[in-house]
Amino acid sequence: xTKVIVHSLYMTQRNLMNLLRQPAWIFISLVQPVVWLLLYxxxxxxxxxxxxxxxxxxxxxxxPGVVVMTALFSAGWSGMSIMDDIRRGVVDRxxxxxxxxxxxxxxxxxxxxxxxxxxxxxxIVLGFIIGAQFPGGFPGLLVLVVAAILLGVGIGAxxxxxxILSRREETMVAASNFVLLPxxxxxxxxxxxxxxPDWMQAIARYNPVNWAVVSGRExxxxxxxxxxxxxxxxxxxxxxxxxxxxxxxxxxxxxxSI
Amino acid sequence: MDSAIEARTLVKTYKGGVRALDGVSLSxxxxxxxxxxxxxxxxxxxxxxxxxxxxxxxSGEAWVAGINVVRDPGKVRRVIGxxxxxxxxxxxxxxxxxxxxxxxxYGMRGPAMRRxxxxxxxxxxVADAANRIVRTYSGGMKRKLDVAVGLMQKPKVxxxxxxxxxxxxxxxxxxxxxxxxxxxxxxxxxLLTTHYLEEAxxxxxxxxxxxxxxxxxxxxxxxxxxxxxxxxxxMLLEERSLDGLVHRILKNMPSVxxxxxxxxxxxxxxxxxxxxxxxxxxxxxxxxxxxxxVTVSRPSLDDVYLRYAGxxxxxxDQELKx
Numbered sequence: 001x002t003k004v005i006v007h008s009l010y011m012t013q014r015n016l017m018n019l020l021r022q023p024a025w026i027f028i029s030l031v032q033p034v035v036w037l038l039l040y041x042x043x044x045x046x047x048x049x050x051x052x053x054x055x056x057x058x059x060x061x062x063x064p065g066v067v068v069m070t071a072l073f074s075a076g077w078s079g080m081s082i083m084d085d086i087r088r089g090v091v092d093r094x095x096x097x098x099x100x101x102x103x104x105x106x107x108x109x110x111x112x113x114x115x116x117x118x119x120x121x122x123x124i125v126l127g128f129i130i131g132a133q134f135p136g137g138f139p140g141l142l143v144l145v146v147a148a149i150l151l152g153v154g155i156g157a158x159x160x161x162x163x164i165l166s167r168r169e170e171t172m173v174a175a176s177n178f179v180l181l182p183x184x185x186x187x188x189x190x191x192x193x194x195x196x197p198d199w200m201q202a203i204a205r206y207n208p209v210n211w212a213v214v215s216g217r218e219x220x221x222x223x224x225x226x227x228x229x230x231x232x233x234x235x236x237x238x239x240x241x242x243x244x245x246x247x248x249x250x251x252x253x254x255x256x257s258i
Numbered sequence: 259m260d261s262a263i264e265a266r267t268l269v270k271t272y273k274g275g276v277r278a279l280d281g282v283s284l285s286x287x288x289x290x291x292x293x294x295x296x297x298x299x300x301x302x303x304x305x306x307x308x309x310x311x312x313x314x315x316x317s318g319e320a321w322v323a324g325i326n327v328v329r330d331p332g333k334v335r336r337v338i339g340x341x342x343x344x345x346x347x348x349x350x351x352x353x354x355x356x357x358x359x360x361x362x363x364y365g366m367r368g369p370a371m372r373r374x375x376x377x378x379x380x381x382x383x384v385a386d387a388a389n390r391i392v393r394t395y396s397g398g399m400k401r402k403l404d405v406a407v408g409l410m411q412k413p414k415v416x417x418x419x420x421x422x423x424x425x426x427x428x429x430x431x432x433x434x435x436x437x438x439x440x441x442x443x444x445x446x447x448x449l450l451t452t453h454y455l456e457e458a459x460x461x462x463x464x465x466x467x468x469x470x471x472x473x474x475x476x477x478x479x480x481x482x483x484x485x486x487x488x489x490x491x492x493m494l495l496e497e498r499s500l501d502g503l504v505h506r507i508l509k510n511m512p513s514v515x516x517x518x519x520x521x522x523x524x525x526x527x528x529x530x531x532x533x534x535x536x537x538x539x540x541x542x543x544x545x546x547x548x549x550x551x552v553t554v555s556r557p558s559l560d561d562v563y564l565r566y567a568g569x570x571x572x573x574x575d576q577e578l579k580x
Contacts, residue, residue, distance in 0.1 A: 095311075
């Protein structure tokens with residue numbers, strides 16, 4: 001039991017070091033949210049004036065959205081890295097050693113939670129600097145960050161499962177492009193749910209991205225309706241468990257295919 | 259049982275019906291270098307994958323250091339070191355970090371682990387690059403670090419899968435020297451796969467020739483060569499022989515055996531090459547076959563391969579690359 005924890009932490013450390021040694025990755029993952037916050041923040045500034053939007057300032061509305069979106073995108077592409085490890089034989093080297101099998105996947109999931117925490121914190125601070133207000137205070141921010149972690153871990157696990165099963169970069173690129181942007185636009189990341197067409201609202205109800213945005217945003221209001229927050233957070237936990245199970249299954253299938 | 263590696267009738271079929279192994283048996287004594295020689299795709303890597311617990315055989319059994327690889331894979335992993343064909347180094351980490359992570363996965367820790375890492379970096383001559391990112395290493399340096407990583411946990415059995423493939427001649431000679439040094443140290447058994455005949459000849463005490471998923475011959479390099487009596491005669495024709503003409507002419511000569519014709523190359527064996535050669539040349543000339551060049555040599559592993567696999571090594575290698 002302790003072996004799975006210790007080995008998972010070794011793997012996490014190794015994965016994080018790998019990320020930190022890729023300046024392009026750091027640059028992109030820092031600059032992208034800034035661009036989104038500033039660009040969309042300016043572009044859609046007056047969107048809140050539409051009757052029924054339901055928010056006073058767009059930057060207040062957008063910041064939790066960008067937090068969630070960033071977690072989604074960085075996790076969505078994470079499968080690339082395990083694919084690289086498989087291709088280079090790194091995974092096989094772990095497998096011929098007495099490495100705990102699960103730790104190869106758990107190490108990834110811990111890595112996603114940690115990167116989600118760091119990225120969320122940076123975006124929240126940035127949002128604060130450009131004038132976003134978070135009436136929900138610390139508990140609200142905590143809910144937002146946890147929602148981002150859950151979404152990141154779930155999507156990251158899914159991305160790893162697809163990467164392990166397909167082992168083709170083309171498939172990964174296609175799957176990520178096909179899934180990530182629609183998931184974003186079929187949620188209230190940029191646009192109030194009340195103003196979406198009915199069919200979009202119907203889909204958004206089952207969209208994990210929307211669960212994360214809605215519960216984070218609700219928790220940040222002055223008087224949160226926790227009845228909105230908890231069911232969605234619980235649904236996110238279920239999503240993480242399902243995707244985590246898929247990733248572990250995919251890895252077992254890989255082991256049997258060697 | 260004094261064999262460090264023992265395999266009995268291993269069979270492995272991959273999805274899509276490719277039969278990678280078709281009943282492979284072999285046995286390597288403790289403290290020796292055992293060579294697996296064969297062209298690309300012969301099944302060498304599959305044998306290594308099964309012996310290193312990466313892959314399960316469809317049938318057959320195997321033991322490494324006396325431990326059954328199918329029933330007790332966890333225990334096998336504790337006593338082996340693997341230098342895979344597909345390196346497996348973490349290219350975004352430094353050389354030392356690669357060794358440290360390897361040590362940790364085997365439960366090593368603290369100053370003892372660091373000392374072991376330093377010792378290996380020193381011994382394999384990559385100490386100067388220890389704190390550099392592996393991505394910046396040359397091919398030869400990467401391969402040395404691969405070996406260091408495989409040795410980190412002090413294995414009893416070391417698997418070297420094509421350790422010199424892709425290396426330049428200088429790095430290859432370096433690697434050979436390293437393998438020779440390792441051989442027999444602390445009772446270390448090495449299983450070496452290679453598709454270089456001279457490498458197997460040079461490094462392995464015993465070897466098995468693998469072709470199309472089967473072991474076609476096994477013995478010491480000298481034994482294998484000794485089974486071939488006499489000299490090898492190799493002729494290069496000026497043009498391709500038509501309709502097996504050359505084959506027919508030479509086959510009927512009493513002093514000539516094992517005639518094989520491929521394209522413009524003719525190979526044959528004779529008890530005394532120097533006396534058989536003039537007769538062969540005369541017979542060919544009488545039929546109008548023009549010979550461009552001739553060599554007479556003592557048997558090599560190439561000849562051994564030709565004899566057991568029924569085709570020249572280089573030809574088998576090319577065939578599989580297609």
